[in-house]
Amino acid sequence: MTKLSAEAYAIIEGRHSDPFHYLGLHIEGDQNVVRAFLPEASNVEAVGEHGETAPLARIHDSGLFAGALPNGSKRYQLRARYGDNVVDLDDPYRFPPVLTDFDLYLLGEGTHQRLYDKLGAHPMTLDGVEGVAFVVLAPNARRVSVVGDFNFWNARRHPMRVRGVGYWELFIPHARVGDHYKFDIVGPQGQHLALKSDPMAFAAEVRPSTASIVLDETRIPHPRPAPSGINALGSPMSIYEVHLGSWRRKSHNEWLTYRELAEQLPRYARDLGFTHIEFLPVNEHPFDGSWGYQPTGLYAPTSRFGTPEDFSALVDACHREGLGVMLDWVPGHFPDDPHGLGHFDGTALYEHANPLQGRHLDWGTLIYNYGRTEVVNFLVSNALFWLERYAIDGLRVDAVASMLYLDYSRPAGGWIPNKHGGRENLEAIDFLRRFNTEVFARFPEATTAAEESTAWPQVSRPVEFGGLGFGYKWNMGWMHDTLNYISKEPIHRKFHHGDILFGLHYAFSENFILPLSHDEVVHGKRSILGRMPGDDWQRFANLRAYYSFMFGHPGKKLMFMGCEFAQEREWSHDRSLDWHLLDQKNHAGIQSLIRDLNRLYQALPALHELDCDPSGFEWIVTDDANGNVFAWIRKGNDARARCLVVVNFSPNVYYNYHVRVPFAGKWREVLNSDSAHYGGSNVGNVGEVHTLDGLVPELNLTIPPLAAIFLVPEN
Template identity: 55%
Template sequence: MTTNSISFPGQPAPATWLSDFDKYLIGEGTHERAYEKLGAHLVSFEGKAGIVFAVWAPNAREVSIIGDFNDWDGKCHPMHSSDSGIWSLFIPGLKEYTVYKYRLITQQGEQFDKSDPYGFAMELRPATGSVAVNLDSYQWGDGQWLNERAQRQSLDSPISIYEVHLASWQRQPDEKYGSRYLTYRELAETLIPYVLKMGYTHIELLPIAEHPFDGSWGYQVLGFFAPTSRFGTPQDFMYFVDQCHQHNIGVIVDWVPAHFPKDGAGLNYFDGTHLYAHEDPRQGEHQDWGTMIFNYGRNEVRSFLISNALFWIDKYHIDGLRVDAVASMLYLDYSRKEGEWLPNEHGGRENLAAISFLRKTNEVVHGLFPGVLTIAEESTSWPMVSRPTWSGGLGFSLKWNMGWMHDTLSYMCHDSIHRRFHHNEITFGMLYAFHENFILPISHDEVVHGKGSLVNKMPGDDWQKFANLRAYLGFMWSYPGKKLLFMGCDFGQWQEWNHDKGLEWQALEAENHQGVQRFVQDLNQVYKNEPTLHENDYDWTGFSWINANDSDNSVFSFIRRAKNTGDQLVVVCNLTPVVREKYRIGTPQGGEWRELINSDLAIYWGSGISSGVTASQSEPSHGCEHTLELTLPPLSVLILKPA
């Protein structure tokens, strides 16, 4: 035993710390707060302050705790095992910020040094040690937000999400490295004012849990319970979330229960067995991603993941979990050829254990934290993703509308002269628009890997590219469904997203980029101020076509209706660079109509064509009793309101 370890003699953890009932619930897969018992916790027993450690490693022959306090010597602090497969030890004298790992000896004599699966903090990459921290020391000031959260995040509320990758939103000049990340506290002082200026209601963060590989963008998680140390401490991240809430901004995080990386310090082959995954590669490995698939049928793994979902809501006051890669969880043959997967017990391709896990997670989250959103990134036609579990659904609050995104982006990428032949790519989405509670996502995946930036997808010269972009965003904001837009798209960044660089903020020196940014600001304000555009997103009564069939002119017109007041707005999209004078559409009521939004205004770098206030005529048209005769600007969206 080293000199250091003599100062910190270990002793068995009291039975009261990890009770038989805790062990039973973990083994049953129903312990909803396993993070309160497993991992490293700063405690006092019989007047002695220290750290109690607990880790699940049922197939290990020996487990010990290593760190600077014992010169990383695995012989100094052996842990005590139980019949539940959980090893534990209390070490008096250890203090907050102690760095540690578990050393595991397998039944075959192999040795692994592992990070704590339940560790609350980690060292800065490339180091992979876990760090003992106290998560209860921060004094929150967001009580009012939490009390109002269920109302603010209801399905009839405006939800406009700014998707952000914190490492590349903005960089700070640095003498040593050229540029560095902003810290959580610096982001609170810069990102929050930007979101407020732009009028978004929520920030969605690409995975914030600790990950060693920058190029994974956070989607290959090593520390599921540890906010990444790239930007500061857990308390710093709490401060960021707290400040968001105090400024009435919700925080959604990407949650990744679909897979985990093969990193040596992580969950893979944890105790000498495939403890968290399946041993059979036909079940246990994502070949496309080089990652491992969780064994959702193993109870202790379910406790780990369900506890992890609740952990971010409980300890960090997170308002929503966007669940990544749900399709890969639902299908046993996801991205696999014949013979590379195993059918379920009924011979089907559905992953029954994953379905059960997702339903249980949603039930627990919604039961314990009413008003918190769960959002599925699910790219197939799996039915009832956002319907309650009691009716046969998966229980998510919302689902990303990937079909709408693919179809409408495909349409916008066509040269305007050819759009008449692709008219259905805009109208098709209405066939299923109310089957789910949809979010319309223009996410990071659409502006990376050679796909180009959003503005560069648009056809035509620079003027037409920016006019197309504004028209597309105007169509998106007026279409049923909540909104999500990736950073940089809201000012027309030219280059596609690069996770190693900050956004092209210098582009805002040009009027065309300023115009897009101001347009998104105005869209968000109108969207929030007009119940017609947000409170009836998920019912046919909130939408009807005026004319969905004018493919020759590539013009679409429709009505949006409020749920309770009967208020109505008219939306007209002219998706060609042609000014259309005396264009007639039916209107649901008579009187004068004024432009609430016109994407072609000069302040947005448009051509400045406007109908202003227009009086309707008492002539039937498009099934309506009244008619408006408009001048449609080129490549534009108009949102009209009774004057």
């Protein structure tokens, strides 16, 4: 055998960083020379474009072959013998680049809005040959190989070439949809990393397996669109928040599939009058107990419940029922599982290297480096991907406060100030503004919502006016204050009267969603019903009054699954909701109330048109702390679109309770949470009440105990 070059040994030993420089077709003198690395092959021939053949000499026992193409041919195949089998192969190292120069320009600039069309694994036909193009970012790697079902998971067979600022690519002929794959990476110090899943994978194995799966996601049927205007500020918006793995389960505690959920969940949510379904994160994640909030595959719907095509069918079923679909989206942190993004190319590529910036103490997860162009491009493209490929109608961004503050949940001295010495994460702020700007520019009918637990200003105000640009913000203060109030015994509520009033001081400073979310029914907080004081009758009456108060209050609504029928136990991700409770009258009554509240909320413009506008609200009774009574008027755009809401958080019945109203005449009682239909005592106003004679119109009301009543003027 001839004496080999250092390049040849780099190929043999699987450490060559530019295999195209050595393998494939090269002009040497007056000959076209082909070199191929085919371990286990006993002999190899080059087959020219007209079928002529020429043997390639084995120049190393490891499987390195070289020889001249016949008759100056420039296109060729390889014919290799493996034992008794002879196989014709297309050489990956004869194909042109996958990424164009324009792609590389946009990638380097960080403005490639369709990253998902280029990075990852894409079935394609290149130079007349079908195969799969693989592209991955690993700028600090010495060598990257793609390994999978198509090459016996042998990293020496398919080393990739690096282009631009660290994008490794390779087209593998005859790789196909369904193949499992990962990336084998050698870090900058020569360290061999654990096999990495594809950050851009569109599908993945069911945990605990972690391989990525080749998918032609462009062939996934596109869901039909949701109704137009479903996310508008003036539209009713009542969101049913769902964890897909525990909403309902089959026998033996098995998950429902996406297809089975599509048959049941949208119809159920629509029957109860919800306008949207929000899924806890559906991105691929290794740990069930993270509920999806520690994702490793941001571009892949979790394989727990089926395929990406199945997930698309679930979205389509929601849209068919007239429901919008929102996803919980987690750009705030990611887990440090060895197959994931952490230390991806042997360096802190996606995260900050310094743990004072790059690791969350509360969750043990890693924090994205929002100052890195490639990372921001990766995240923004991911947001656009879900809206485009799966017709998602909105993204709720998790843990925004943890992104905005460098000292979030950190002790003194345990964080790094920004360049001005402050605690604000300037790069994260820029990222959130860019994210919202690009989402609304590309998908003006979509929306975004921030889970932001501090008083950060203008979260849901336009970027051009200094805001973060979100469509909505979760009102965490309202949730905290009102749950604190309702958990008190009625006799003590007069000392907490301000918990109800305070929220209206800032209710219109943002476009708010009122959330009763999954976080409020776990970790010892008890279920919402579990927080209600008193005997069994009072607990359910309190809950009915509280839910009615929520639907009468300004702001869009969100309710976690199970709350709609008064789940007694805390939520657990590894079991079904307690659907058997609906056999009991009190629980069925709560469900009926939610159905009627949702329908009333949608039917009355006064309850939704000005949800986020101070002109849509007017206090009527604020000073009856001893009686635990509140009353207000909700207003719509039309002068006669008015609704009086009266809530009594005491167990007393109040007769002859005078409440002023804007119009004289008959007012209809359109909902009473004390109705026997919901499990109440049936105290009320027999359907209608007339204003008293006088200069100022007043109603003489009977106010039921631990209940709310809604009245509208008769047109």
